Amino acid sequence: MPSRTGERVSLVTCEAYEPGYLRRGVARAFDLLDGPQSFMSPGDSVFVKVNCVMAVGPDTAIVTNPELVSAVVTRLLEVTDSVTVGDSPGGPFTRARLEKVYEKTGIADVARRTGARLAMDTSVKEVPLPGGARVKRLSLCRSMVEADHMVSVSKFKTHRYMNVTGPIKNLYGSVPGLTKFVYHSRFDSQEDFADLVVDVHLAAAPSFHVVDAVDTIDGDGSRHGRVRRMKVIAAGANAFALESLMIDLAGLAEEDSRPLAAAVRRGVCPSGAERWYTVLGDSVADLRLPDFQLPGSNYFSERTPALMTGRLSRFTTVTPKPLAGKCTGCGTCAAVCPSGAIQVSGGTARVDPGKCIRCFCCDELCEYQAMGLREPVLVRIRGRRSERRSAF
Ligand code: SF4
Ligand code: SF4
Missing domain, CATH: 3.40.50.11440 (LarA, N-terminal domain)
Incomplete structure (x- = not known):
């Protein structure tokens, strides 16, 4: 086009x-x-x-x-x-x-x-x-x-x-x-x-x-x-x-x-x-919709200089995390993961954050809504601040 x-x-x-x-x-x-x-x-x-x-x-x-x-x-x-x-x-x-x-x-x-x-x-x-x-x-x-x-x-x-x-x-x-x-x-x-x-x-x-x-x-x-x-x-x-x-x-x-x-x-x-x-x-x-929020982890990667992003990534990078009690170990997430970051064993999935590229295909395709988020501290703090702002 x-x-x-x-x-x-x-x-x-x-x-x-x-x-x-x-x-x-x-x-x-x-x-x-x-x-x-x-x-x-x-x-x-x-x-x-x-x-x-x-x-x-x-x-x-x-x-x-x-x-x-x-x-x-x-x-x-x-x-x-x-x-x-x-x-x-x-x-x-x-x-x-x-x-x-x-x-x-x-x-x-x-x-x-x-x-x-x-x-x-x-x-x-x-x-x-x-x-x-x-x-x-x-x-x-x-x-x-x-x-x-x-x-x-x-x-x-x-x-x-x-x-x-x-x-x-x-x-x-x-x-x-x-x-x-x-x-x-x-x-x-x-x-x-x-x-x-x-x-x-x-x-x-x-x-x-x-x-x-x-x-x-x-x-x-x-x-x-x-x-x-x-x-x-x-x-x-x-x-x-x-x-x-x-x-x-x-x-x-x-x-x-x-x-x-x-x-x-x-x-x-x-x-x-x-x-x-x-x-x-x-x-x-x-x-225009007020206070439209981007995904929490991306907020930091968009606004932080690249040098600092690397150093801070441990504190700012959200990765998927299967939820205990919900994950059935069906394996769909492992089958679609483009980077081979997911292993299923003992009836549950595990994510290797070091391999994860954060595409969240696993999250989208989990039919049991069993993929939660591993949120580091800076993302959690920002999330709480956003919630407070939205309340007013
Ligand atoms: S797709 Fe969902 S239920 Fe199936 S193994 Fe992955 S996280 Fe667990
Ligand atoms: S976010 Fe993407 S790369 Fe990371 S575990 Fe899920 S499917 Fe794999």
């Missing part, structure tokens, strides 16, 4: 995940940008790429809300009758896994109610990317990249490895199943991985984006953060402009989104400070 000046994005207030609010909000987000006809024609095939990274209910705010997805699909079906909806969740890319995740997240019900097809194709396509910074070709989900258009419906929230996930990072879900962890192990620094996320986005080449931030999660990411009402639906053709808008709404700086910072560094998009996009619809100032 080329980035240029003069981009437009839409910003719409949505009070709650009520079908009426969502229908009106999504329709307005599209119509401010001349509707779906601005990028697609009748008869085109469309893949609606949601975020359903794991098998959890929509009340968690971890996954794209199914009522919002339903509103997007319904709007697209007004233009074409060929709409497929789905994702490639973490874990094995199999029909059984897809069925389980779609049922739990409510996406299967969206397909039943709207008449959209549910994406069950598990085949893979090699996509060349001559201009990629980290890779020159990528394995991506065939059904996503072979559709005439991909429409990404992302969830905006914090992410322990990239700081935030939203319109750019959502496309990492077009990498099939366990291949995600293979790429993680090849690009095992946050900067390299952010570059890879931008590469994947460029290879997947989505046509349009809708961002679900009616509820968001701040703090320590999907499993350990706070659900907060942001009341935002945003849309546009340019994910980098939308990511810039979202971090502005969260009161963050451009470099707080690692994928956005990578895109700016590489010249994939201008800096937000250059005001290269126009926001149509509601007021950014009115919708």
Whole structure:
């Protein structure tokens, strides 16, 4: 997706995940940008790429809300009758896994109610990317990249490895199943991985984006953060402009989104400070969410000089820690860990902090919510200060 000046994005207030609010909000987000006809024609095939990274209910705010997805699909079906909806969740890319995740997240019900097809194709396509910074070709989900258009419906929230996930990072879900962890192990620094996320986005080449931030999660990411009402639906053709808008709404700086910072560094998009996009619809100032917290450990790594970060890492680095009494020793975390940092023995998992790259894939994919956090003292102190500030 080329980035240029003069981009437009839409910003719409949505009070709650009520079908009426969502229908009106999504329709307005599209119509401010001349509707779906601005990028697609009748008869085109469309893949609606949601975020359903794991098998959890929509009340968690971890996954794209199914009522919002339903509103997007319904709007697209007004233009074409060929709409497929789905994702490639973490874990094995199999029909059984897809069925389980779609049922739990409510996406299967969206397909039943709207008449959209549910994406069950598990085949893979090699996509060349001559201009990629980290890779020159990528394995991506065939059904996503072979559709005439991909429409990404992302969830905006914090992410322990990239700081935030939203319109750019959502496309990492077009990498099939366990291949995600293979790429993680090849690009095992946050900067390299952010570059890879931008590469994947460029290879997947989505046509349009809708961002679900009616509820968001701040703090320590999907499993350990706070659900907060942001009341935002945003849309546009340019994910980098939308990511810039979202971090502005969260009161963050451009470099707080690692994928956005990578895109700016590489010249994939201008800096937000250059005001290269126009926001149509509601007021950014009115919708800005106060006191949006980044993941605790990343707070220190973002703001501490590199020399000191190394010396302080023992006091600032959060790593996963299986919870005694909850961990069943099932081994899923060890199977997906890209750095081989997890061993399972005696019915429980153990993490070697020295090998851990802090991607938190183990945490995301533990179905028993048995992966806790080993929080060093500085992170705990900062967490208590944040809680006190939020109380006022
Ligand atoms: S932490 Fe979770 S995924 Fe890992 S072995 Fe324990 S229960 Fe299984
Ligand atoms: S232990 Fe967990 S957080 Fe650490 S590298 Fe492995 S999967 Fe990632």
